Amino acid sequence: MSALESRLKDALTAKAATTTLSPDARDRIEQRVGRSAKPRASRRSFALAAAMLAVVGTLAAVSTVGELRDDPAPTALPRISPQPPNRDAPMVGLRMKGACDSLLCDAGVVAAANYLMPDRPESVLLQGRFQDVSIVGGEYWALADRPSQVIRLADGKPQLVEDFKNDRVRSAPIELSDGRLVVTTSVVLADGTTTFDLVIHDRSTGARQPLLRDENRLSNPVIGPGGQIGVIQSIGDDASVFRTFTAAGTDLAVVRLPERRNGYSEVRVSWSRLGLLAISGNLVGWDHDASTSIVDPVSGREVHHIDEWMGQAWSPDGTALLLARPAAKGRRTELATATGSALRNSSSITASARRSTTTSCRCFGSHRNDDPYRLRVRAGRSTSALTLLARRSTAFSSSSIRAWSVRICSPTISAPPSTVRITSAIPAEARYGI
Amino acid sequence: MDQTGTAEHATGDLFSRAYAPMVRLAHLITGSNAIAEELVQDAFVAVLPRISQLTNPHAYLRMTVVNRCRSWGRRQRLEQRQASPADESFVDDVGHAELVDALAGLPTRQRAAVVLRYYEDLSEAEIADALGCRPGTVKSLLSRGLASLREVVER
Numbered sequence: 001m002s003a004l005e006s007r008l009k010d011a012l013t014a015k016a017a018t019t020t021l022s023p024d025a026r027d028r029i030e031q032r033v034g035r036s037a038k039p040r041a042s043r044r045s046f047a048l049a050a051a052m053l054a055v056v057g058t059l060a061a062v063s064t065v066g067e068l069r070d071d072p073a074p075t076a077l078p079r080i081s082p083q084p085p086n087r088d089a090p091m092v093g094l095r096m097k098g099a100c101d102s103l104l105c106d107a108g109v110v111a112a113a114n115y116l117m118p119d120r121p122e123s124v125l126l127q128g129r130f131q132d133v134s135i136v137g138g139e140y141w142a143l144a145d146r147p148s149q150v151i152r153l154a155d156g157k158p159q160l161v162e163d164f165k166n167d168r169v170r171s172a173p174i175e176l177s178d179g180r181l182v183v184t185t186s187v188v189l190a191d192g193t194t195t196f197d198l199v200i201h202d203r204s205t206g207a208r209q210p211l212l213r214d215e216n217r218l219s220n221p222v223i224g225p226g227g228q229i230g231v232i233q234s235i236g237d238d239a240s241v242f243r244t245f246t247a248a249g250t251d252l253a254v255v256r257l258p259e260r261r262n263g264y265s266e267v268r269v270s271w272s273r274l275g276l277l278a279i280s281g282n283l284v285g286w287d288h289d290a291s292t293s294i295v296d297p298v299s300g301r302e303v304h305h306i307d308e309w310m311g312q313a314w315s316p317d318g319t320a321l322l323l324a325r326p327a328a329k330g331r332r333t334e335l336a337t338a339t340g341s342a343l344r345n346s347s348s349i350t351a352s353a354r355r356s357t358t359t360s361c362r363c364f365g366s367h368r369n370d371d372p373y374r375l376r377v378r379a380g381r382s383t384s385a386l387t388l389l390a391r392r393s394t395a396f397s398s399s400s401i402r403a404w405s406v407r408i409c410s411p412t413i414s415a416p417p418s419t420v421r422i423t424s425a426i427p428a429e430a431r432y433g434i
Numbered sequence: 435m436d437q438t439g440t441a442e443h444a445t446g447d448l449f450s451r452a453y454a455p456m457v458r459l460a461h462l463i464t465g466s467n468a469i470a471e472e473l474v475q476d477a478f479v480a481v482l483p484r485i486s487q488l489t490n491p492h493a494y495l496r497m498t499v500v501n502r503c504r505s506w507g508r509r510q511r512l513e514q515r516q517a518s519p520a521d522e523s524f525v526d527d528v529g530h531a532e533l534v535d536a537l538a539g540l541p542t543r544q545r546a547a548v549v550l551r552y553y554e555d556l557s558e559a560e561i562a563d564a565l566g567c568r569p570g571t572v573k574s575l576l577s578r579g580l581a582s583l584r585e586v587v588e589r
């Protein structure tokens with residue numbers, strides 16, 4: 001046992017020794033057990049009544065969770081033939097267009113998702129406070145978290161596209177080929193309950209075509225390789241389904257996603273050209289412990305699971321998946337690609353990083369997701385992607401793999417946020433087991 | 435002994451054997467004595483009615499406690515996003531303050547793995563059971579947790 005481990009043992013023992021116990025704990029537990037035992041029968045009756053009502057509701061052919069659970073896979077979705085990737089491919093990147101201006105440049109959290117293949121020699125200085133960013137047609141759409149504005153960044157200039165000020169937009173919108181936006185929103189009704197909507201929003205007329213309204217959370221709209229609209233619908237603490245629709249609003253399919261014991265938060269979804277979904281998230285309750293499921297959206301079957309890595313983006317041909325995770329040492333991010341049959345081959349593209357010179361930065365304890373930081377990306381002639389992963393930011397360049405990592409500072413620290421540049425990457429075998 | 439008597443005996447036995455260790459465990463994971471007691475009592479309330487069906491009530495109770503600590507951690511995170519810092523500082527032991535403070539900074543799952551390993555002395559397989567993951571993941575959690583702690587301590 002190392003010195004650190006011995007010290008740790010001592011520290012834990014000392015800390016545990018400070019624990020005090022209530023003298024009446026047993027009485028309180030027994031009282032509560034007694035109380036909770038009694039109403040059980042009436043609860044059962046209530047549950048039975050509720051179940052009967054649910055059956056009636058299902059017969060009324062309303063899209064409800066009960067219906068989904070009874071019939072999890074009415075698969076009318078055209079088969080996309082998902083195939084396991086089998087060769088290396090260039091990674092998908094995010095096109096960056098110059099520096100953003102002050103509207104978007106107030107320090108804050110930046111998150112980016114849904115990458116495009118970059119091909120323009122641009123550099124970027126992007127700072128801002130967004131809940132999510134989605135990329136459409138060579139530009140990117142930024143969704144500010146408050147108020148709910150959809151902003152198009154064109155040539156580094158933000159343009160307000162839509163303001164969902166009366167809705168709470170939960171995930172980055174996606175844009176259909178005809179320019180309409182697909183948005184998930186939550187609406188608080190007069191009785192105080194919240195409903196979640198998946199709607200197609202026509203910017204020119206303001207008209208909304210509802211695709212789904214449900215009391216369960218809807219999030220992460222995504223467009224499939226065949227133009228389908230997909231969305232994740234929670235159906236409980238640990239369970240969710242993936243629903244697909246046509247742009248005309250036809251309900252195509254509902255498939256139950258593989259259940260992770262603790263559920264996900266901060267979910268990312270990416271639909272590859274080959275038809276596979278990469279669904280990543282932090283395991284709920286475990287802070288930033290990432291996990292990625294590769295799922296066949298037709299059957300809901302999990303093709304592969306990658307622990308401790310967040311799937312960030314598919315390559316344009318759908319054969320490779322970019323993965324990222326916080327590095328074990330230091331406040332850096334490791335990057336890797338997963339390729340080959342069922343994505344089992346992995347290559348690390350992580351580079352070594354110089355430590356921040358601002359040693360007073362500490363990222364844990366009082367750290368919160370909205371802590372300010374500064375992210376500077378200089379990609380030379382290549383374009384880059386940004387993402388927020390586990391409170392760290394990563395940028396990568398698709399042509400000459402370079403990565404940057406940013407140390408996120410606690411707001412209580414007065415030292416300026418620091419930027420750490422990671423030098424060029426050295427491909428190597430990743431050491432994680434999949 | 436009739437069935438009721440057996441259940442009562444098992445309940446009493448589980449309480450006397452497990453209550454204090456579980457509160458200590460939850461205290462180390464959450465950093466709060468009061469929260470720890472609350473969570474462990476909740477866990478007992480959930481487990482006791484089923485005790486006769488459990489092959490290993492102690493392990494099941496531990497898993498329940500760890501899960502409740504996890505849920506509490508999740509709520510804390512959400513609340514911290516809203517505003518206020520935690521009521522009780524994790525650091526109340528001056529002699530080991532730095533290490534204990536560093537432990538508090540670990541992601542909840544890493545922290546739980548470290549506590550289960552170095553306080554409870556559980557094997558990787560047992561930790562995997564408690565955390566609901568694979569032994570390989572436990573290895574990784576411990577390695578990453580120790581690396582982070584080492585970095586802080588050696589800073």
